[in-house]
Amino acid sequence: MLRARELSKRYRQGEAEITALDGFSYDFPPGATAVVGPSGSGKTTLLNLLAGFDRPTAGEVELAGVRIDTLDEDGRAGVRLAHAGFVFQSWNLLPTLTALENVAFPLLLAGVSRLERDRRARGLLERVGLASRADHRPNQLSGGEQQRVAIARALALEPTVLFADEPTGNLDSAAGARVLDLLLEHASGERRLVIVTHDLDIASRAERVLHLRDGRLVRVEDDAAI
Amino acid sequence: MELLVLVWRNLTARLTRSLFTWLGIAVATASMVLFLSFGEGLRQALAAEMGNMGPQIRVVAQGTDAFSPPLPELPPEMLGQIEALAPELGIQKVIPAVVMFRGGFDPATSFLFYGLPEGADPRDFYPPARVAAGRIDPHPDGAVVGAKKAELNHLTLGKPLRLSREVTVPVVGVLEPAGSMVDSFIFVPMKTLQKVLGTRNYGVFLLQLDPSADVEEVARKLEAAIPGIDAQSTTEALKFAERALRIGDLIRFGISLVALVVGGLLVANTVMMSVYERTREFGVMRAIGARRRFIFGLVLSEALFLALAGGLAGVLAGILGSAAINLYTQQAVGLALSAVTPRLALFSMAIALVLGLAAGLLPARNASRIPVTEALGRI
Numbered sequence: 008m009l010r011a012r013e014l015s016k017r018y019r020q021g022e023a024e025i026t027a028l029d030g031f032s033y034d035f036p037p038g039a040t041a042v043v044g045p046s047g048s049g050k051t052t053l054l055n056l057l058a059g060f061d062r063p064t065a066g067e068v069e070l071a072g073v074r075i076d077t078l079d080e081d082g083r084a085g086v087r088l089a090h091a092g093f094v095f096q097s098w099n100l101l102p103t104l105t106a107l108e109n110v111a112f113p114l115l116l117a118g119v120s121r122l123e124r125d126r127r128a129r130g131l132l133e134r135v136g137l138a139s140r141a142d143h144r145p146n147q148l149s150g151g152e153q154q155r156v157a158i159a160r161a162l163a164l165e166p167t168v169l170f171a172d173e174p175t176g177n178l179d180s181a182a183g184a185r186v187l188d189l190l191l192e193h194a195s196g197e198r199r200l201v202i203v204t205h206d207l208d209i210a211s212r213a214e215r216v217l218h219l220r221d222g223r224l225v226r227v228e229d230d231a232a233i
Numbered sequence: 234m235e236l237l238v239l240v241w242r243n244l245t246a247r248l249t250r251s252l253f254t255w256l257g258i259a260v261a262t263a264s265m266v267l268f269l270s271f272g273e274g275l276r277q278a279l280a281a282e283m284g285n286m287g288p289q290i291r292v293v294a295q296g297t298d299a300f301s302p303p304l305p306e307l308p309p310e311m312l313g314q315i316e317a318l319a320p321e322l323g324i325q326k327v328i329p330a331v332v333m334f335r336g337g338f339d340p341a342t343s344f345l346f347y348g349l350p351e352g353a354d355p356r357d358f359y360p361p362a363r364v365a366a367g368r369i370d371p372h373p374d375g376a377v378v379g380a381k382k383a384e385l386n387h388l389t390l391g392k393p394l395r396l397s398r399e400v401t402v403p404v405v406g407v408l409e410p411a412g413s414m415v416d417s418f419i420f421v422p423m424k425t426l427q428k429v430l431g432t433r434n435y436g437v438f439l440l441q442l443d444p445s446a447d448v449e450e451v452a453r454k455l456e457a458a459i460p461g462i463d464a465q466s467t468t469e470a471l472k473f474a475e476r477a478l479r480i481g482d483l484i485r486f487g488i489s490l491v492a493l494v495v496g497g498l499l500v501a502n503t504v505m506m507s508v509y510e511r512t513r514e515f516g517v518m519r520a521i522g523a524r525r526r527f528i529f530g531l532v533l534s535e536a537l538f539l540a541l542a543g544g545l546a547g548v549l550a551g552i553l554g555s556a557a558i559n560l561y562t563q564q565a566v567g568l569a570l571s572a573v574t575p576r577l578a579l580f581s582m583a584i585a586l587v588l589g590l591a592a593g594l595l596p597a598r599n600a601s602r603i604p605v606t607e608a609l610g611r612i
């Protein structure tokens with residue numbers, strides 16, 4: 008489950024105070040949810056709060072049944088490891104590790120044994136069509152391949168929620184389509200995908216679209232409504 | 234185990250920098266090992282020397298320290314005084330001797346002459362002494378030369394040895410190498426040396442005691458009975474030497490500490506830079522779910538790994554350097570002056586590790602404290 012209640016984030020900059028997110032409430036249903044809005048509308052801020060990268064100034068976040076807004080950094084890291092995966096726009100991978108090692112990294116943190124890690128990471132790479140690139144370093148992979156490795160890694164511990172912030176922002180349409188398919192593939196059953204995007208075509212493939220403006224949730228488009 | 238792989242990957246990803254840092258620590262550690270190896274070497278040499286020493290008490294004029302050659306300041310009557318006390322104190326034998334030093338920074342130009350009385354030969358001074366050529370007794374008018382001295386100055390049997398303008402004696406014996414100070418000595422008859430020095434005095438009395446005698450007590454009684462003398466027992470001399478060595482160790486450690494601190498700063502700099510460059514990486518790790526301790530441990534391990542690898546290389550280099558030094562000093566003075574004992578090696582490793590720890594703590598703390606969103610940057 009993923010739920011936000013009256014979520015606000017304010018940044019102080021000298022004297023001025025910026026309200027990046029303002030009273031956001033939403034109960035994310037299973038499936039894919041897209042978040043759209045103009046630049047600076049608070050999309051990344053929202054994702055940071057939902058994934059527990061940051062703490063809200065006010066409000067509550069519940070991720071997989073845990074109130075993460077009250078947890079400390081390490082507590083949130085624990086919840087994240089167990090229940091959430093993420094894909095950023097770029098620079099997702101650890102540059103000194105191979106594709107396989109990158110995918111195995113969350114498994115390492117979770118204490119999975121070496122052999123088992125290897126086996127599972129290979130399976131995940133196969134799922135994203137990169138079995139042949141297992142031993143490549145990130146700088147030996149194309150942007151689209153890097154994103155697919157990042158997806159494989161995000162899926163390693165079978166999270167209930169997948170967060171993606173402009174995951175196709177740096178890719179051409181063919182590579183982007185492939186990445187998007189992989190992400191949507193995961194958003195089935197009880198699992199959730201929250202995807203931030205500028206691209207309305209991508210947003211239209213989600214079951215619902217949240218519109219942000221100036222940190223406020225101004226509109227929710229539902230499949231039913233479209 | 235897994236952490237080590239990550240550490241290794243990161244250090245090899247910035248290979249040149251890591252290598253230079255490693256080299257810096259290695260040099261710092263090696264210099265400390267070498268500095269301190271002298272103290273250890275002297276300690277070992279002294280212990281061996283004292284263990285082989287025949288006489289158990291050395292009587293010298295008051296104010297003579299344990300390591301400089303005693304001047305001829307003991308009047309001839311004193312020999313009678315000591316001999317009179319001998320039966321009562323358990324002194325078996327009293328050997329008067331005169332010492333003359335001609336130096337010389339270079340071992341080849343410094344000469345240490347020992348004048349022994351008639352009836353005494355180098356074995357009274359150093360029981361294991363064996364003659365390699367000629368005879369062991371310099372009397373009545375020859376010189377018996379230690380192995381190292383003979384080799385350095387090409388002193389073979391029959392060669393003349395000039396003690397002064399007027400006095401020249403032939404080499405009548407060459408000793409076998411003993412791995413002791415004796416290797417650098419030249420033994421001559423005491424009368425000859427007294428003539429050279431223009432004195433009838435003695436420089437030192439070497440006393441051999443009954444095995445049952447209490448060395449310290451005899452020394453104290455002698456000093457009480459005869460004013461103006463120092464009676465130094467071998468154990469006392471060892472204690473004195475140990476104190477001097479300790480002070481030397483401290484000074485040498487102080488000097489090498491400078492090098493070590495520089496090494497520590499190198500590690501701190503390397504790790505700090507690498508932490509700074511990897512901010513985003515740590516952000517990604519944290520985003521995945523790594524706890525702060527993980528990042529802390531990762532960075533600290535890097536510093537420790539560098540320090541450990543550098544320390545190990547440094548100790549190895551120190552051992553090699555010490556061997557090289559010994560090769561020289563053995564040739565020059567017949568003694569191994571430098572020793573890398575296990576305790577010195579361990580101590581040096583420990584110092585390197587402590588420095589690594591100190592150098593790694595701050596970067597590790599910084600790395601683990603960056604807020605995740607900040608580490609990730611604006612996405």
Ligand SMILES: Nc1ncnc2c1ncn2[C@@H]1O[C@H](COP(=O)(O)OP(=O)(O)OP(=O)(O)O)[C@@H](O)[C@H]1O
Nearest residue numbers: 018020025027045046047048049050051052053612
């Ligand atoms: N760390 C910060 N300190 C101060 N202000 C911030 C910080 N992070 C975000 N902001 C501000 O908060 C607002 C929302 O930023 P956010 O990054 O969430 O926008 P966004 O919708 O993701 O934009 P984009 O589409 O360009 O990525 C912006 O005005 C931004 O300048």
Ligand SMILES: [Mg+2]
Nearest residue numbers: 050051052612
């Ligand atoms: Mg953004």
